[in-house]
Amino acid sequence: MTNQRLNEGKMSNRQIKFDANHVDVYYATTHAIKDVSVDILDKTVTAFIGPSGCGKSTFLRCLNRMNDTIDICRVEGEIKLDGDDIYDRGVDPVQLRAKVGMVFQKPNPFPKSIYDNVAYGPRIHGLVGSKSDIDDVVEQSLRRAALWEEVKDRLDAPGTGLSGGQQQRLCIARAIATAPEVLLMDEPCSALDPIATAQIEELIDELRNNYSVVIVTHSMQQAARVSQKTAFFHLGTLVEYDDTNRIFTNPTDQRTHDYITGRFG
Amino acid sequence: MLDMTALSAHHGSDAAARRSRSRRNAQLRLQAYGLIAIGLAGAALVTLLWSVFSKTALVLTESYIALPVEVPGDIDPDNIRAANFNGIYRSALYTAFPQVSGRRDRRALTEIVSSAVLFELQERVEAEPALIGQTFTYPMLASDDVDLYLKGVFGRLSSEAHSGDLSMTVDGADIQLFSTANDFNAVLAFTKDALLDRAAFLRGQAALQDTGRRVTEGQAVELEAGEQRDALEARIAGYIAQRDRLLAEADDLDDRADAPGGTEAMGTDIPSLLIHVSGGWIRATEVSADRLRGRILVPPEGTETTGPENWKMYVNDRPEETRKVSDAQIAYIEDLRKRGAISTVFNWRFLTSSDSREAELAGIWGAAVGSFWTMLVTFCLAFPIGVLSAIYLEEFAPKNRFTDFIEVNINNLAAVPSIVFGLLGLAVFLNFFGVPRSAPLAGGIVLALMTLPTIIIASRAAIKAVPPSIRDAALGVGASKLQTSFHHVIPLAMPGILTGTIIGMAQALGETAPLIMIGMVAFIVDVPGGVTDPATALPVQVFRWSDFPERAFEAKTSAAICVLLLFLVIMNALAIFLRRRFERRW
Numbered sequence: 049m050t051n052q053r054l055n056e057g058k059m060s061n062r063q064i065k066f067d068a069n070h071v072d073v074y075y076a077t078t079h080a081i082k083d084v085s086v087d088i089l090d091k092t093v094t095a096f097i098g099p100s101g102c103g104k105s106t107f108l109r110c111l112n113r114m115n116d117t118i119d120i121c122r123v124e125g126e127i128k129l130d131g132d133d134i135y136d137r138g139v140d141p142v143q144l145r146a147k148v149g150m151v152f153q154k155p156n157p158f159p160k161s162i163y164d165n166v167a168y169g170p171r172i173h174g175l176v177g178s179k180s181d182i183d184d185v186v187e188q189s190l191r192r193a194a195l196w197e198e199v200k201d202r203l204d205a206p207g208t209g210l211s212g213g214q215q216q217r218l219c220i221a222r223a224i225a226t227a228p229e230v231l232l233m234d235e236p237c238s239a240l241d242p243i244a245t246a247q248i249e250e251l252i253d254e255l256r257n258n259y260s261v262v263i264v265t266h267s268m269q270q271a272a273r274v275s276q277k278t279a280f281f282h283l284g285t286l287v288e289y290d291d292t293n294r295i296f297t298n299p300t301d302q303r304t305h306d307y308i309t310g311r312f313g
Numbered sequence: 314m315l316d317m318t319a320l321s322a323h324h325g326s327d328a329a330a331r332r333s334r335s336r337r338n339a340q341l342r343l344q345a346y347g348l349i350a351i352g353l354a355g356a357a358l359v360t361l362l363w364s365v366f367s368k369t370a371l372v373l374t375e376s377y378i379a380l381p382v383e384v385p386g387d388i389d390p391d392n393i394r395a396a397n398f399n400g401i402y403r404s405a406l407y408t409a410f411p412q413v414s415g416r417r418d419r420r421a422l423t424e425i426v427s428s429a430v431l432f433e434l435q436e437r438v439e440a441e442p443a444l445i446g447q448t449f450t451y452p453m454l455a456s457d458d459v460d461l462y463l464k465g466v467f468g469r470l471s472s473e474a475h476s477g478d479l480s481m482t483v484d485g486a487d488i489q490l491f492s493t494a495n496d497f498n499a500v501l502a503f504t505k506d507a508l509l510d511r512a513a514f515l516r517g518q519a520a521l522q523d524t525g526r527r528v529t530e531g532q533a534v535e536l537e538a539g540e541q542r543d544a545l546e547a548r549i550a551g552y553i554a555q556r557d558r559l560l561a562e563a564d565d566l567d568d569r570a571d572a573p574g575g576t577e578a579m580g581t582d583i584p585s586l587l588i589h590v591s592g593g594w595i596r597a598t599e600v601s602a603d604r605l606r607g608r609i610l611v612p613p614e615g616t617e618t619t620g621p622e623n624w625k626m627y628v629n630d631r632p633e634e635t636r637k638v639s640d641a642q643i644a645y646i647e648d649l650r651k652r653g654a655i656s657t658v659f660n661w662r663f664l665t666s667s668d669s670r671e672a673e674l675a676g677i678w679g680a681a682v683g684s685f686w687t688m689l690v691t692f693c694l695a696f697p698i699g700v701l702s703a704i705y706l707e708e709f710a711p712k713n714r715f716t717d718f719i720e721v722n723i724n725n726l727a728a729v730p731s732i733v734f735g736l737l738g739l740a741v742f743l744n745f746f747g748v749p750r751s752a753p754l755a756g757g758i759v760l761a762l763m764t765l766p767t768i769i770i771a772s773r774a775a776i777k778a779v780p781p782s783i784r785d786a787a788l789g790v791g792a793s794k795l796q797t798s799f800h801h802v803i804p805l806a807m808p809g810i811l812t813g814t815i816i817g818m819a820q821a822l823g824e825t826a827p828l829i830m831i832g833m834v835a836f837i838v839d840v841p842g843g844v845t846d847p848a849t850a851l852p853v854q855v856f857r858w859s860d861f862p863e864r865a866f867e868a869k870t871s872a873a874i875c876v877l878l879l880f881l882v883i884m885n886a887l888a889i890f891l892r893r894r895f896e897r898r899w
Contacts, residue, residue, distance in 0.1 A: 112789070114785070114788065114789065117784070117785075117788060119711070119712055142791050142792070142793045143791070144791075145788060145789060145790070145791040146790070146791030149789065149790065150785075150789040151789075152782065152785055152786065152789065154782055156780075156782035156783060156785060156786040157786070158783065158786060158787070158801060159783075159805065168787075168790060168792075168800070169790040169791060172790075172791070172792055172796055172800075173791060219786070222786075222790060223789065223790065225790075226790055226791055
């Protein structure tokens with residue numbers, strides 16, 4: 049798969065989706081993210097890698113303002129989505145999160161039916177009105193999450209009754225059912241076995257055609273397999289951000305080199 | 314430096330074995346303490362339930378005395394209430410015992426049925442005017458004391474063996490009975506035992522007189538001869554005379570008790586002896602081995618001599634003065650029982666009627682309905698306010714000093730004695746806002762205040778227990794905070810919220826003190842029709858009845874406790890059911 053990536057065109061030609069400039073994040077007095085600037089491209093998979101506690105998840109959660117739910121968290125700097133600052137006073141984080149979907153580390157389906165899990169987003173945003181349209185959205189979302197064939201006969205079964213890999217795909221289906229523009233994934237495969245991981249990775253590759261995908265991962269192989277751009281974080285700073293094949297073959301920073309060759313982290 | 318490898322040898326040493334033994338023993342001791350504690354708690358519970366249930370058994374049934382009642386034909390069917398039903402039911406009793414005459418005896422006779430028979434008979438005839446001018450068998454409710462006698466509370470009649478022929482001589486209201494055998498020896502024996510008891514009592518009195526003598530002598534020694542000393546001497550002489558008189562009397566009683574034969578009086582402080590002969594009942598007042606003198610309770614039909622199979626001798630071990638049913642009434646009841654007029658039925662009345670001053674009429678329906686209205690008000694106030702407070706504090710409130718202060722105060726409110734809430738209700742709701750006194754509305758408001766902290770604390774715990782991943786998931790698909798709370802968090806917290814609410818309500822249901830403060834302790838006969846009618850509540854009813862001296866109310870108290878416990882058990886079962894039913898796993 050990595051070889052295929054190498055053949056793809058230059059990434060910089062694509063449109064910039066997220067434009068983050070000099071972002072600092074503080075948890076009370078802890079300085080978690082230090083002056084991070086990064087451009088995330090549309091229809092691209094961007095991987096955030098780095099050792100534990102380096103701030104990659106925190107930065108990811110800044111992109112859809114999930115950090116707002118943490119009282120002691122404070123974000124400074126500027127993050128633009130399609131040119132508009134998402135931390136502007138006029139921006140409703142609820143609207144933002146409809147546009148920027150998120151998949152979490154642990155599969156967290158609602159304790160409701162599979163159907164209701166997927167239909168929940170479209171319903172609350174009023175994306176579609178009629179019952180048949182909702183059925184359509186549910187089916188399409190589940191198909192794109194590669195789960196439709198497995199669950200089409202038991203849409204009324206509780207989502208929590210699925211296996212771990214299926215639950216995570218259900219969460220992805222739920223995220224894409226709201227028709228987002230960006231999909232944030234926070235270590236989506238850390239709780240899954242290799243087979244489920246392979247299914248999810250294939251799915252991420254599919255999703256790249258329609259969405260900008262940002263994935264946080266601890267697995268460098270996964271980053272190399274699924275992403276076109278990679279950002280390496282270390283101790284709250286963005287050390288290096290470049291094309292994936294470049295990062296993994298010829299990193300410019302010594303720390304990146306040490307990390308990807310397994311010297312630390 | 315310490316050699317760590319050498320320390321390994323310690324594990325095999327005797328010291329190590331001792332240590333492990335003592336640790337094991339400590340564990341066994343702790344287990345034993347735990348078992349003892351559980352045993353004590355269990356024994357306490359069993360004792361409580363046994364004492365309640367055993368008394369409740371007395372309330373399970375009520376007794377009726379069915380007698381032919383003649384409704385005179387001259388009653389105006391349009392004005393039945395004007396008729397003298399008091400006379401009608403009384404004359405039914407007088408007809409049943411035509412021999413009973415005299416005010417006191419007739420009064421004792423009419424007191425075996427409840428005074429409510431008057432109204433019940435009147436209602437019966439009002440419902441069925443065709444009964445006017447007819448004689449029909451009507452079951453009259455027995456009075457509470459008669460009911461308790463029938464259940465054995467005031468002793469039971471035990472038959473005594475006898476073998477002689479009995480002959481009788483009537484002497485005014487008294488009668489002399491002679492038996493050809495020494496049939497009354499056993500009775501004479503326990504009558505003489507009573508003499509010994511009396512003698513022992515007199516000796517105790519004599520000892521008191523002697524103490525008085527000793528004390529007075531001590532005072533007299535310190536005085537010079539004179540007027541004062543003479544007065545004391547006189548008192549001492551009085552003490553001695555009194556003491557000697559009592560001792561002589563006691564000795565005399567002892568002699569009488571020891572001597573064979575003789576004639577002894579049977580007072581009301583010893584077991585009663587009743588003779589049933591020729592359809593009559595005689596209460597013995599004086600007894601010797603083969604003869605006795607007695608008071609006629611129900612006159613016998615003839616005075617001819619009868620064989621041993623035709624007369625009966627009964628003893629009630631409870632002395633007459635210790636029970637509320639007299640020997641005459643026992644004679645009437647036993648006579649009616651022999652005629653098959655007494656029946657016992659399940660006591661629906663207790664469940665369907667309201668409070669009454671007559672123990673046999675008192676029921677818990679009014680209190681149960683009062684409790685229902687009170688709980689309704691409590692629920693309607695405490696549930697929404699409590700749950701919404703919990704949601705706000707847990708999901709929306711900023712974490713600052715102010716919310717910390719509120720939280721501490723809510724937790725403190727849960728520990729405030731309930732009577733304080735009662736005082737608050739009295740001062741604020743009754744006196745300031747003018748909520749009607751004794752009404753379920755006032756009680757419900759006060760109990761709601763008391764229940765609120767419980768509901769808030771339980772709801773907050775339930776909301777806190779919903780995993781944050783569910784909130785993240787909802788926020789992640791773009792749900793607002795409100796949608797996250799109401800679509801996901803609260804449905805998941807609902808079992809815990811409901812459990813807390815039901816437990817709080819159960820607590821409120823059993824609360825007495827605040828209701829007393831706001832006047833729900835009144836004697837209320839009507840079933841309340843709404844939240845502003847005067848009412849009482851189940852625990853208050855228990856409290857009121859427990860205060861009454863009648864034995865029947867003692868039983869009613871236990872029965873009311875049973876009903877209250879039943880409601881509490883149902884509510885707790887409901888809480889468990891809801892928790893099981895709506896519990897979700899994630």
